[in-house]
Amino acid sequence: MREGNCESNGQAGQEGVLLVVDKDGHIQAVEGGAGELFGREPSTLVGLSLAELLGEECAAWWKEMQGREWRTTDPPATWTGRILSPEGGEVQFEVEWRPLVGAGSVGGLLRLRLSNPELSKLSHDSQASRPSGLSCSSCCLFANAPYAVARHRLLYDANDRPCDYLFLEVNPAFEKLTGWESSKVIGKTVRELMGDAAAPWIERYGEVVVSGRHATFEDFAQGLNRWYYVVAYPMGGDEFVVAFEDITERVQLTHERELLTKRLEHVLDATPTVITVLERQRDQFAPVWVSPNVEILFGYTPEEALVPEFWIHAIEPEDRERVLQQTQEVFRKGENWMEYRMRTKWGRLVWVQDYSRVSRYENGEPQEVIVSWTDITRRVLDAQELEENLRELRAILTTAQELATSLNPQHVAESIVRLCVEVWGARLAWLGIAEPSGYVRPLAWLPAECKYLQSIRVRHDDHPEGQGPTGRAIRSGRVQLTEDVLTDPRLAPWRDQALEAGFCTSAAFPLTSRGQTFGALNVYSDQPGFFS
Known part of the structure; x- marks a missing residue:
């Protein structure tokens, strides 16, 4: 069975040298065989720029990569160069770059792998006897970093399966982002702190340690109710380092944007506009x-x-x-x-x-x-239909003007109301003549059996019964339109009878001859907007 507090198995040497680089290209921490590779103590490398340590070409490449937009699924970027070994020879190495947090805005991890197998073996042999972990006070080097850093040791069950991990070190940003004080975290396991909610993280970090490959992902911490962007690196043996930042606000904004996008699509789907x-x-x-x-x-x-x-x-x-x-x-x-x-x-x-x-x-x-x-097809068709109706109406009104000179006005009046009902589609049409007594006498109407017309009296003078559409049309010589029978106050004396008959709207058209109005054509419909 594996022990939880394993010493280094040499994996750090095989993995090369790990440099933690800040956003300005300066080294914050060093892990691995830096002494054998650079011929100096790891602590003396902290604070150097990449240009000073690896040359201007490598620094220029790093700056280009730093400005790139990174996704969690992107593979690390690589670059190959040469440096002088402590013995004075030229050594070829490969650099692998991965930002610590989203978009690489606050730095990342730079791993150097030696292409010279002999020097790689030397680094491996020289490190085999010392424990793995970050040099130069480890997580303390991240004291001013805006992202959280924690060093852990993976623990196993009786079947050698990862079952938990231990907190070894954390930086101040860790305390701020999680709300956990270092004194209450270090020396405890994640299950002690989070219970079974930590199971997905144990599985992920177990894969990092066992495979020896880093991992990046975004995840939701149930116990903390926060979203994090996480980078996890194996550090040799059973240890690993995790760097993460709180992206809860970004995730929430993304979620809100997705909801707004779906809402916009829903609104557009319900409108006749593309x-x-x-x-x-x-x-x-x-x-x-x-x-x-x-x-x-x-x-x-x-x-x-x-x-x-x-x-x-x-x-x-x-x-x-x-x-x-x-x-x-x-x-x-x-x-x-x-x-x-x-x-x-x-x-x-x-x-x-x-x-x-x-x-x-x-x-x-x-x-x-x-x-x-x-x-706008419906609007255009409605306009075409209205134009056709207006042409029919003009023909009707032209015919109506012949009443004053017709030898058979009754026959002309009956033809007019028939056109209104049978051709125009009106519910009721009646034609009235203005009498000297002030009343309007119906001359012709259709349908022939019309209770509404029998139940009302209409005048064309200033009497209250002359204030309706018919009376106003005869006095003013202008068309009188009632858009809504239910709400037009001028139709009050006849509203109950009109609603009982099923009318929604009506219009009164004045009939004139030689400049004098002699009557009105009244048309009613059960269709809202019939005259508009």
């Missing part, structure tokens, strides 16, 4: 993003809609030339509105309102164009 973003690529603008609801509205997948030729081919051929000419206006005016027809993937022709806006660089050059396509 958003697409065009970016400048060489001498033209090409789509780089399109909202997912393009598939709901037009049948094309986002991938299909991102093909540069998609939009041009989807435009109805009769509209294409006009649209392409108008498109250039956005670069002159900064924004542009236009309407045209597009063909969906299902073959249906839809009307689209296209709004585009250009954003520019500081020098005035166009940077990107944001375009929205809104399906």
